[in-house]
Amino acid sequence: MKREHTGDYEITAVAGEQVKAFIPSPLPPVPGIDISPELQQSHDQALIAVGELNSLTSLLPDYSLLLYSYVRKEAVLSSRIEGTQSSLSDLLVSEMDGIPGVPLEDVTEVSNYVAAMQYGLDKIREGLPLSLRLIREMHEVLLRKGRGEGKNPGEFRTSQNWIGGTRPGNAVFVPPPPHRVMECMGKLELFIHDPALLLPVLIKAALVHVQFETIHPFLDGNGRLGRLLITLMLCDSGILKAPLLYLSLFFKVHRQEYYRLLSDVRSTGDWEAWLSYFLEAVTLTSRQAVTTARQIARQISDDRKIIGQTGRSSATTLLIFECFTRKLIADSKYIVAETGLSPATVNSGLTRLQKLHIVSEITGKKRDKIYSYARCMEVLNQELEYDTKE
Template identity: 30%
Template sequence: MDWPTHRSEDRPWASRSRQGSRADRTLNSITVSIPPRIAGIEYNTIGAVDRAHEAAVIAVARLEASFGEHMAPLADFLLRSESVASSKIEHIDAGWRAFGKAVAGGKASDEAKSQLAAVRALIAMVDAAGSGPITLETLLTAHQLLMATDYYTARDSGQLRTVQNWIGGSDFTPAGAGHVPPPPEMVPELMRDLVEFVNRSDLPIIAQAALAHAQFESIHPFTDGNGRIGRALISAILRRRGLTARVTVPLASAMLADTSRYFAHLDAYREGRAGQFVEYVARAAIDSSEAAQESARALAELPARWRALARPRANSADEVLIGTLLDKPILNFDGAQKITGTAESSTYKAMARLTEAGVLEVLSASNRNRIWAAPDVLAELDALSASIGKRTTEHLR
């Protein structure tokens, strides 16, 4: 279907410093890209886009029905998977051991803290969408959570940008940028329009989520963090529309598999080819949902594997811990003791036995805050992302 293209508008530019290249220093005008208002636009999928959309809705519903209800730990697992992959698109990759330390409250790298902040932002958006309309405040609150770990970015968190930004090109000016979003004075009205579109209930669900994401990225309403909040918006819309109630579709892993293709489809949206982007997101949802079902099966088999490795006595602290590791794959000592309900010495011995058996791994040996993790669960995060990436790249052949 036809979709309005972005219009271009020339604006004066005054460089504020003498840094950068000659092109930066001599730049005196820029061309901004202004998205259309979409709040009232009708959109229906047709042809190949419609077939992909229908298959995607079925795949997501199957994931939700098969594993969302019967395997509660999958919900947290997929939340983490989606947030970690979304962070990797922004070149933020701490590795799962460092990420595990951050989850357990241990000393962690800035990248690990940032990935954990992305998890919190996604949770906030999805939870809010599950209980009411998605508002501008929903997005601002999530952005504040996302940027809270860094002093400099935190200062601009939770508020719409008041400066011109751009994507690609120079660090100093929009010279050579791949996309120059609308000027800051247009952002509040464009976001009001987007929020109205997001809360409609008369649009194909995945198409609505895809188009809202593309519009959000085109507006680029924040000084930083737009990609992660924009991708979280997809999950929030799926929750608001009732397609998901427990699980989060790990779409970001499909985008991570070929970021140049992802960005090219966003450019196509700005040129009016909305169906192309909708089909891209629909196929990503199919790949992600099918791979997530494989991960769910792999996770469900882990407790039996752990029992075979550790051979715990019935009703022992070891057995109790094994029974909770899918829910809590990352533990500090206080958390472990709450689970076992035993004395400190008994809990330490149980953790030591499970570590020796290979069920647990010590992430941080600090005496003040020792942290353990079930490496099989955390490794499955990488396995899921790799599986989605493989499925995605196979479609390109």
């Protein structure tokens, strides 16, 4: 549906140039969203797919590993959209105070993403509503270290920004002037918590994402935080039991369509086309997450059986292996602390796991060795490798 009024423009001066900054109309759209039979069907399919994803929390005995790894995989994917080169392995090594294989700033940005997501989820569980306060606090965590620490972490911008182009005059899009940011964000907060609105949560999250990206309230980190808000809203509403749904890969693979649809919302108010795209993203991403989770569960089960057939040493080897079902990368010190086994026993067990091709040593060093649950990492890296081919 095309809408005549999607927002207003205000002339503002940026770097010596006069530009038209866009101020979006507050949500919900007017006229309201046209839930056609096709859009309703897309919504129902997305809801079913999310339900299947939720079932993993009760069906999988190794759910904690899935959650641990999925949050970190999303951090890598979302940060890659912003230009970092960090891998999942780099992040996991850095969390052990190891040395990653890319610039430390890249890993710091990815690590900040994990921390921001966890911070938001913890605060919501403590009873803090999804509010401007929480959004600013999450932004502060997101940018507290690394390249963004000089971009006013936790504060809405007080200067004009722009998207695309080499300067304001040839920008693809210019968000609201700084003096209108608080007004726009305040109205967005009211929309999020408006009890009179009867919109389905998935539809609401899709609308909020676009509005946040359009306002672009911070100097840096808007893309990452805008993607985080989707998962946070779904978890806050209860539609998602755990933070297992992330759309960064879909958005990146289909980024040209993503940007086109956001532009169409701003120019013509075609929210329905965006919603169709968003719901497809939720459906396909949820299904892929379920497939990946089942692959991981099968791999862990198969590896346990292999270890169980190794004879007298199987009991201690299995105990060591279980450390890798909670954490994908570990060193002998961590395993000794977790199992209570002696360093010699742990090292012998790690050698056996290497010979079985279940774990691999990833540093190549004689000392301070770090081991990776190689087979599980291969499953998780499938999407990350697909991303690099695009």
